[in-house]
Amino acid sequence: MIKVVKFGGSSLASASQFSKVGKIINADPERKFVVPSAPGKRNDKDTKVTDMLYACYALAKEEKSFSSALKKIKERYESIINGLHMKLSLDEEFKTIEKNFAEKAGEDYAASRGEYLNGIIMANYLGYEFVDPADAIRFDEDGSFMPEETDKLLKKRLKGVERAVVPGFYGAKADGTIKTFSRGGSDITGSIVSRAVHATSYENWTDVSGFLIADPRIIDNPEPIKIITYRELRELSYMGASVLHEDAVFPVRQAGIPINIRNTNAPEDEGTWIVESTCHHSAYTITGIAGKKGFVAVNVEKDMMNSEVGFGRKVLTAFEENGINFEHMPSGIDTMTVFVHEPEFEQKEQKVISAIHRLAHPDTIDLEADLALIAVVGRGMKSNRGTAGRIFSALAHANINVKMIDQGSSELNIIIGVSNEDFDDAIKAIYDIFVTTQL
Numbered sequence: 001m002i003k004v005v006k007f008g009g010s011s012l013a014s015a016s017q018f019s020k021v022g023k024i025i026n027a028d029p030e031r032k033f034v035v036p037s038a039p040g041k042r043n044d045k046d047t048k049v050t051d052m053l054y055a056c057y058a059l060a061k062e063e064k065s066f067s068s069a070l071k072k073i074k075e076r077y078e079s080i081i082n083g084l085h086m087k088l089s090l091d092e093e094f095k096t097i098e099k100n101f102a103e104k105a106g107e108d109y110a111a112s113r114g115e116y117l118n119g120i121i122m123a124n125y126l127g128y129e130f131v132d133p134a135d136a137i138r139f140d141e142d143g144s145f146m147p148e149e150t151d152k153l154l155k156k157r158l159k160g161v162e163r164a165v166v167p168g169f170y171g172a173k174a175d176g177t178i179k180t181f182s183r184g185g186s187d188i189t190g191s192i193v194s195r196a197v198h199a200t201s202y203e204n205w206t207d208v209s210g211f212l213i214a215d216p217r218i219i220d221n222p223e224p225i226k227i228i229t230y231r232e233l234r235e236l237s238y239m240g241a242s243v244l245h246e247d248a249v250f251p252v253r254q255a256g257i258p259i260n261i262r263n264t265n266a267p268e269d270e271g272t273w274i275v276e277s278t279c280h281h282s283a284y285t286i287t288g289i290a291g292k293k294g295f296v297a298v299n300v301e302k303d304m305m306n307s308e309v310g311f312g313r314k315v316l317t318a319f320e321e322n323g324i325n326f327e328h329m330p331s332g333i334d335t336m337t338v339f340v341h342e343p344e345f346e347q348k349e350q351k352v353i354s355a356i357h358r359l360a361h362p363d364t365i366d367l368e369a370d371l372a373l374i375a376v377v378g379r380g381m382k383s384n385r386g387t388a389g390r391i392f393s394a395l396a397h398a399n400i401n402v403k404m405i406d407q408g409s410s411e412l413n414i415i416i417g418v419s420n421e422d423f424d425d426a427i428k429a430i431y432d433i434f435v436t437t438q439l
């Protein structure tokens, strides 16, 4: 039996965190493949090593002095090494990094060193083999990840390897140029390694006791979700629950490997199981709540819109012509509303409006900005009547004006639009009615 264990930056931010991680790994002989992130924040005011590396490389790129910025990064690693009483020197590694920075080896190379160096420390600390993902995680010429090629290379590289540390977050193109995933991408590495070694489970260790019903920065001490399906998770991750990188789901889902989200600071907690399907009923009607701020609603009105064939297509063409993705599109009889991301829409606003006029000849178009979308997700909603009613009465009680509601045909989620300023209160009200009071 093989478990792949990924530890996030918060789990590896200091020597004391490292030693907790060491204990967790040594407590279970099945934890054979370890994927570390770079050291994260030790407290709220701290800076992640990845961000320090980006800032340091920006200096190098502008040909400004970067030696003191690099020295601070080296000190972060040395405090971990010394705190663990290890005899390991990273002097040679840092000389190479300094040289490569001066030669402008690239932003991705720079950022990847966070995981690379932490991987070296981790492999030494555990006595595991170090496997550089630059040799086995492959990106194409344009920088797109190559899943099948990677799976082949990684299987070959890990064949016969009993225990290894594979740093997260990066790989390389065929010519050796380092390429990273997007931020938070060590989760993807964990998933890729799990698939390659046919793991029985993929443990993703972080600083919370699982996927929580709502964002702990909004709800005090929210309850963890025991079991969640990949589909529910995808809805919540997409809407802003940031525990697991969205793209981490695909490799393990394909291979039928469950993910277990665990807390490095509370290893005795069971955490959350993410599975393909389950007959386990969640304790509440809903599984989770997540949301994002910063949307604009584009309301398009035209008399008799409902009888005009192709009206919706013409409106959407105006967005497509301008390269803008839309999020949701609730409609009435003579109105349709298109929700778009504010930062993306802002610069192209007038172009889109004139394109809608040109293509669809509406009576009016008006815009409403500063909106937030909240997704209430749950496989249990299908079999429970009155879910939407409970959400609305909770929001009405909290004096929150609901601007939009959209229920997907799968009945897995209900999306609610409120103004940005009501975002936190709306999440609190929904959490309250389904979890705290269960009214």
Ligand SMILES: Nc1ncnc2c1ncn2[C@@H]1O[C@H](COP(=O)(O)OP(=O)(O)O)[C@@H](O)[C@H]1O
Pocket (backbone or CB within 6 Å): 007, 008, 009, 010, 011, 037, 040, 184, 205, 206, 207, 208, 210, 211, 212, 213, 214, 215, 216, 217, 240, 241, 242, 243, 244
């Ligand atoms: N629904 C949620 N459940 C758990 N954590 C959440 C949720 N929504 C947002 N978060 C945040 O995600 C953080 C964990 O993700 P991340 O910072 O990427 O961890 P790591 O550094 O371990 O990879 C938590 O500390 C928490 O603040």
Ligand SMILES: N[C@@H](CC(=O)OP(=O)(O)O)C(=O)O
Pocket (backbone or CB within 6 Å): 007, 008, 009, 010, 037, 038, 040, 048, 050, 051, 114, 168, 169, 182, 183, 184, 185, 186, 187
């Ligand atoms: N260190 C990278 C990759 C990563 O996955 O980190 P974490 O596991 O701390 O989210 C980042 O900060 O984006």
